[in-house]
Amino acid sequence: MLIGTVTAVGEDAIRKKDPMIILFGEKATKDIRTVAIIQSFEKEAGNIKLEPGHTISFDEKVYTIKTVGSLVNENLNTIGHVTLSFSEVIKDDQIESSIYLSPHELPEVVVGTKISYDD
Numbered sequence: 001m002l003i004g005t006v007t008a009v010g011e012d013a014i015r016k017k018d019p020m021i022i023l024f025g026e027k028a029t030k031d032i033r034t035v036a037i038i039q040s041f042e043k044e045a046g047n048i049k050l051e052p053g054h055t056i057s058f059d060e061k062v063y064t065i066k067t068v069g070s071l072v073n074e075n076l077n078t079i080g081h082v083t084l085s086f087s088e089v090i091k092d093d094q095i096e097s098s099i100y101l102s103p104h105e106l107p108e109v110v111v112g113t114k115i116s117y118d119d
Contacts, residue, residue: 002048004039004080006094007093013037019087019106020098023115025080026090037109039080048119049073050099057116058107069096076117 012035014021022036050056050073052064067089075081075097083098087107094100097109107113 001119002041002043002076004041004115004117006037006111006113006115007040008033009039009109009111010034010036010038014106016106019085019104021084021086021106021109022086023082024079027079028081039115041080048077048117050076050117050119055116055117055118056099056101057114058109059114061107063101063107064104065099066102067094067098067100067112069094069098071097072099 010033020054024036026038026040028036028038047101050065050068052065052067056063056065072082081097083095085095085098085100086104087100089100
């Protein structure tokens with residue numbers, strides 16, 4: 001399991017009409033920080049491998065992974081980046097750096113929120 005703590009929430013990071021969240025590690029650029037949620041890890045990600053059926057939690061709210069894009073694990077392990085999509089998977093338009101989650105509702109995210117990646 002990998003646990004991240006939210007250290008910053010960009011001014012345009014959460015929009016109710018767009019059911020997705022972009023997460024980045026502490027090394028995110030200034031421009032990325034405006035549209036992303038920044039997370040800091042207690043330990044280096046290193047070798048986490050997320051797959052369908054695993055879960056991601058925001059504090060106590062648990063989401064089930066439905067689909068994992070081909071770039072997700074490498075990006076999460078190297079730069080702390082992943083895009084979380086809280087919508088149905090569109091087979092022909094899947095984002096390769098995205099994890100599609102269920103239920104399809106945005107979590108409450110504030111500075112201090114714990115994000116648990118359960119592999």
